[in-house]
Amino acid sequence: MEKRNLLFVLYPEEKLDGLLSYAIDLAKARDEDLCILMVNKTDSPAEGNGHEMAREINTGDEKAGEYKKSVRAIVDECKKSGVQVNIFTVGADSVSAIENFLKQKGGIGMVLLGPRLRMSENITAEEMSNLAKRSSVHIFGMARRPLYAITHGKEGYCFPSTFSV
Amino acid sequence: MALKILIAEDEAITLKHLIYTLQQEGYYVEGAGDGQDALRKIESDFFDILIADIKMPGLSGIELLERIKKEQLETEVIIITGFGSIGSAVEAMKKGAYDYITKPFDIDELILRVKKIEDKKILKGENTALKALFGVNKKISIIAKSESMKKILSLIENINDSDCNVLLTGESGVGKNLIARMIHFTSKRQDGPFLAINCATLTEEILASELFGHKRGAFTGAVATKKGLAEVADTGTLFLDEIAEMSPSLQAKLLKVVEEGEFFRVGGTRSIKVDVRFIAAINQNVKSLIADGRFREDLYYRLNVMEIDTPPLRKRRKDIEPLSRYFLQKYLPGYNKKIKDFTKEAMDILKNYSFPGNVRELENIIERAIILEKKPFITSKSLPQTIKMFHIETIDPSNIKTIDEFNMEYAKQVVEMLGDNKTKAAELLGISRTSLWRILKEGNRS
Numbered sequence: 001m002e003k004r005n006l007l008f009v010l011y012p013e014e015k016l017d018g019l020l021s022y023a024i025d026l027a028k029a030r031d032e033d034l035c036i037l038m039v040n041k042t043d044s045p046a047e048g049n050g051h052e053m054a055r056e057i058n059t060g061d062e063k064a065g066e067y068k069k070s071v072r073a074i075v076d077e078c079k080k081s082g083v084q085v086n087i088f089t090v091g092a093d094s095v096s097a098i099e100n101f102l103k104q105k106g107g108i109g110m111v112l113l114g115p116r117l118r119m120s121e122n123i124t125a126e127e128m129s130n131l132a133k134r135s136s137v138h139i140f141g142m143a144r145r146p147l148y149a150i151t152h153g154k155e156g157y158c159f160p161s162t163f164s165v
Numbered sequence: 166m167a168l169k170i171l172i173a174e175d176e177a178i179t180l181k182h183l184i185y186t187l188q189q190e191g192y193y194v195e196g197a198g199d200g201q202d203a204l205r206k207i208e209s210d211f212f213d214i215l216i217a218d219i220k221m222p223g224l225s226g227i228e229l230l231e232r233i234k235k236e237q238l239e240t241e242v243i244i245i246t247g248f249g250s251i252g253s254a255v256e257a258m259k260k261g262a263y264d265y266i267t268k269p270f271d272i273d274e275l276i277l278r279v280k281k282i283e284d285k286k287i288l289k290g291e292n293t294a295l296k297a298l299f300g301v302n303k304k305i306s307i308i309a310k311s312e313s314m315k316k317i318l319s320l321i322e323n324i325n326d327s328d329c330n331v332l333l334t335g336e337s338g339v340g341k342n343l344i345a346r347m348i349h350f351t352s353k354r355q356d357g358p359f360l361a362i363n364c365a366t367l368t369e370e371i372l373a374s375e376l377f378g379h380k381r382g383a384f385t386g387a388v389a390t391k392k393g394l395a396e397v398a399d400t401g402t403l404f405l406d407e408i409a410e411m412s413p414s415l416q417a418k419l420l421k422v423v424e425e426g427e428f429f430r431v432g433g434t435r436s437i438k439v440d441v442r443f444i445a446a447i448n449q450n451v452k453s454l455i456a457d458g459r460f461r462e463d464l465y466y467r468l469n470v471m472e473i474d475t476p477p478l479r480k481r482r483k484d485i486e487p488l489s490r491y492f493l494q495k496y497l498p499g500y501n502k503k504i505k506d507f508t509k510e511a512m513d514i515l516k517n518y519s520f521p522g523n524v525r526e527l528e529n530i531i532e533r534a535i536i537l538e539k540k541p542f543i544t545s546k547s548l549p550q551t552i553k554m555f556h557i558e559t560i561d562p563s564n565i566k567t568i569d570e571f572n573m574e575y576a577k578q579v580v581e582m583l584g585d586n587k588t589k590a591a592e593l594l595g596i597s598r599t600s601l602w603r604i605l606k607e608g609n610r611s
């Protein structure tokens with residue numbers, strides 16, 4: 001039987017440094033495979049009606065469209081670490097797009113939202129928490145630690161005590 | 166018992182080095198200088214793991230892999246590939262290799278992979294479970310410094326003379342398996358068997374036959390009558406992990422066993438009576454599983470006579486430090502290193518991380534750190550870079566405000582660190598200036 005998947009939701013333009021290896025390590029620790037949902041930023045919330053179905057990006061396909069570069073980087077990094085990955089794309093960054101995806105694709109063990117999506121302008125905190133309420137799996141959001149983000153990888157990080165849950 | 170490993174490698178120096186290192190790790194290791202030699206050894210002896218170079222004169226690593234799969238041996242295969250030959254590595258994975266490693270490789274990486282297989286083998290041995298755990302593994306340590314874990318331990322103590330079914334809830338990796346064992350081995354049934362099965366990893370047919378057994382001829386492949394776990398667990402405890410992954414029809418069948426202690430083997434006509442205590446675990450949100458119709462409500466009520474909810478590790482941070490020390494002591498003997506403790510900096514990082522993978526994730530992080538650490542203390546350098554880079558939080562459905570607050574606090578810190586440069590802050594956060602402004606303002610409102 002197939003392993004469960006860790007669903008990682010990302011904007012295609014998200015800088016991948018560190019993000020992907022984090023998701024891979026976590027998936028390994030949880031004995032899950034990776035499933036990545038790339039959501040396109042919509043300019044007005046009305047455009048993303050959320051009824052759109054996600055489509056799978058054929059990772060073997062050389063012409064994977066505008067995601068070509070990031071998709072190839074993702075596939076390579078996953079292959080290197082022995083984690084299976086499936087990549088999907090959907091046309092709207094709305095909560096319902098994520099929710100539809102969870103319905104469309106079973107076997108998701110947890111959801112991880114990339115830092116940019118986590119602070120998306122098109123998803124309100126209320127919508128986000130409603131998503132968590134309706135979903136049977138746990139949803140986690142990522143944020144870059146400010147100092148680390150600013151120094152870009154130089155040794156140095158901070159512990160914002162206000163962030164602890 | 167130490168795992169038996171066969172290494173097939175035609176480069177003599179690499180072979181010698183691998184044998185030596187893995188022996189140092191406590192494994193029983195044999196070497197083969199080429200594919201033919203390896204095949205002879207596989208045919209005459211059983212090995213838990215084969216580590217094989219993909220390129221060897223005579224017989225290649227892939228051909229060895231194919232032989233192992235054809236004979237349906239339970240040997241796991243790790244393939245060593247040359248630099249830049251991802252293609253052949255992928256081919257090996259497709260053919261059923263457990264993993265691959267690219268030359269030149271880090272020996273620690275290889276050791277990690279071997280350990281993974283070892284863990285898997287141990288787990289699998291319990292899951293197929295026909296070697297019942299009569300009385301073994303009685304010594305169970307549960308680290309509990311936080312109030313919530315202490316409460317759970319005293320609860321377990323309080324129910325040690327009760328025989329009620331128990332439902333364990335909590336995210337994956339919080340320790341439900343461990344708690345199930347503890348409940349069994351402190352109960353009146355401790356001399357009976359403890360059997361565990363993970364309902365998420367088996368297909369419906371296999372799960373049905375594992376649980377209830379089958380009659381000879383019940384389906385193709387049922388060459389002999391086989392007892393199911395429910396029968397083997399008689400007078401003991403059956404632990405059903407991830408029970409909500411069970412199909413509705415199996416849940417119905419299980420309900421009958423839980424209610425009446427009676428069931429039929431697959432294809433059987435005679436009803437079998439057993440005396441089994443059930444402990445079940447769920448790592449998802451029970452209420453929404455019931456609402457979605459994925460978990461039967463009647464079964465839920467039968468199982469949760471007692472419900473124990475184990476909080477995620479990030480909600481009981483007091484446990485992080487003692488757990489880290491415990492895992493350090495647990496894994497140290499396997500690595501022949503002298504590490505005394507953690508540096509304060511390393512411990513601070515651990516204490517401030519959110520562990521979405523809970524205790525299991527912490528355990529992995531510590532074991533990895535032991536492998537990588539060269540100093541007599543675990544330093545922050547041997548902790549994964551990523552846990553220093555990111556803050557992970559749960560999206561909490563019960564508290565919308567925290568999400569806004571979180572965003573505000575976070576945005577504020579970024580703005581502050583950039584000397585009040587909002588344009589730069591917005592850029593860094595990947596949002597527009599307007600939304601940054603909204604986030605800062607809305608935070609103020611709440």
Ligand SMILES: Nc1ncnc2c1ncn2[C@@H]1O[C@H](COP(=O)(O)OP(=O)(O)O)[C@@H](O)[C@H]1O
Pocket residue numbers: 306307308309335336337338339340341342343344488491524525528
């Ligand atoms: N309180 C604890 N003390 C010691 N080890 C623990 C504790 N909680 C969890 N572990 C260890 O963490 C790992 C994951 O625990 P497990 O019981 O498998 O979690 P779950 O069943 O909830 O997924 C196991 O190796 C377990 O031994």
